[in-house]
Amino acid sequence: EDQVTQSPEALRLQEGESSSLNCSYTVSGLRGLFWYRQDPGKGPEFLFTLYSAGEEKEKERLKATLTKKESFLHITAPKPEDSATYLCAVRTFKAAGNKLTFGGGTRVLVKP
Amino acid sequence: GAVVSQHPSWVICKSGTSVKIECRSLDFQATTMFWYRQFPKQSLMLMATSNEGSKATYEQGVEKDKFLINHASLTLSTLTVTSAHPEDSSFYICSARDSGGVGEQYFGPGTRLTVT
Numbered sequence: 001e002d003q004v005t006q007s008p009e010a011l012r013l014q015e016g017e018s019s020s021l022n023c024s025y026t027v028s029g030l031r032g033l034f035w036y037r038q039d040p041g042k043g044p045e046f047l048f049t050l051y052s053a054g055e056e057k058e059k060e061r062l063k064a065t066l067t068k069k070e071s072f073l074h075i076t077a078p079k080p081e082d083s084a085t086y087l088c089a090v091r092t093f094k095a096a097g098n099k100l101t102f103g104g105g106t107r108v109l110v111k112p
Numbered sequence: 113g114a115v116v117s118q119h120p121s122w123v124i125c126k127s128g129t130s131v132k133i134e135c136r137s138l139d140f141q142a143t144t145m146f147w148y149r150q151f152p153k154q155s156l157m158l159m160a161t162s163n164e165g166s167k168a169t170y171e172q173g174v175e176k177d178k179f180l181i182n183h184a185s186l187t188l189s190t191l192t193v194t195s196a197h198p199e200d201s202s203f204y205i206c207s208a209r210d211s212g213g214v215g216e217q218y219f220g221p222g223t224r225l226t227v228t
Contacts, residue, residue, distance in 0.1 A: 031215075032215060034216075034217065036219070041203075041222070041224070042221055042222060043116075043118075043205045043207075043219035043220050043221045043222045044156070044205070044219045045219070046114075046216060046217070046218050046219070049214070049215075049216055087155065087156070091215070091217075096161075096169070097144060097146075097161035097163070097169055098144055098161075098209060098215065099146065099158055099161055100146075100158075100217060102155045102156050103155065104154075104155050105155050
C-alpha cells in the first residue's frame with residue numbers, strides 16, 4: 001500500500017528563519033510527487049511537480065527537492081504570508097484513475 | 113496558471129434536500145476530475161474519480177447513491193449530495209487533471225456545505 005508521511009505536523013518560524021519540510025514516501029513506481037499550499041477555508045494551490053530523483057524546482061522562497069525516498073520543501077527567509085498548510089502527494093503508475101495519495105500536511109506559522 | 117472554479121462557494125440547506133456543486137476547469141480540458149472531502153485540520157479524503165463520459169469510480173465507504181457525480185464534458189463535473197443530513201456538512205473540493213499537460217492536478221476553491 002502506498003504511504004506518504006509528512007513531518008513535522010506543525011512548524012512555528014520567526015520571519016526570516018529558514019527551514020525544511022519533509023515528505024517521505026513508500027510507493028511502488030513513483031510517477032510524480034506534488035506539493036501544494038493550502039490556506040484555511042480554501043482549496044490547495046499547486047506549487048510543484050517532481051518526477052525523478054535529483055530533480056529540484058524553485059518558486060520565490062520555496063524550493064522542492066526529490067530523492068528516491070523523500071522530498072523536501074525548503075522555505076528560505078520566510079515571511080508571514082508563507083503561513084499555510086503544505087501538502088505533499090504522490091501519483092504512482094499503478095494508481096487507479098491517476099489518483100493522488102496525500103500526506104497529512106505540515107501547518108506552517110511564520111511570525112513577524 | 114490553470115484555474116478550477118467551484119460553485120457555490122458555500123451553501124446552507126435543510127436536512128432531506130439535495131444540493132448540487134459544480135466544478136469547472138476554465139482554461140484547460142480535464143478528462144479526469146476528482147472530488148474530495150475535508151474535515152477541519154485534516155488532509156483531503158478522496159471520494160470519487162470521474163472520467164468524462166463514463167461512470168464515476170467511488171472510494172470504499174462512499175455511497176454512490178448519495179453522492180451523485182456527473183462528468184458531462186471535458187470542463188464540467190457536478191457533485192449532487194442527495195437527501196442531505198447534518199453529518200454531510202463538510203468542505204467539498206474538486207480537482208481537475210490537465211489532459212493536455214504532463215498530468216498536473218489543480219484544485220478548486222472548495223464548497224462549504226452546512227446541512228441544518
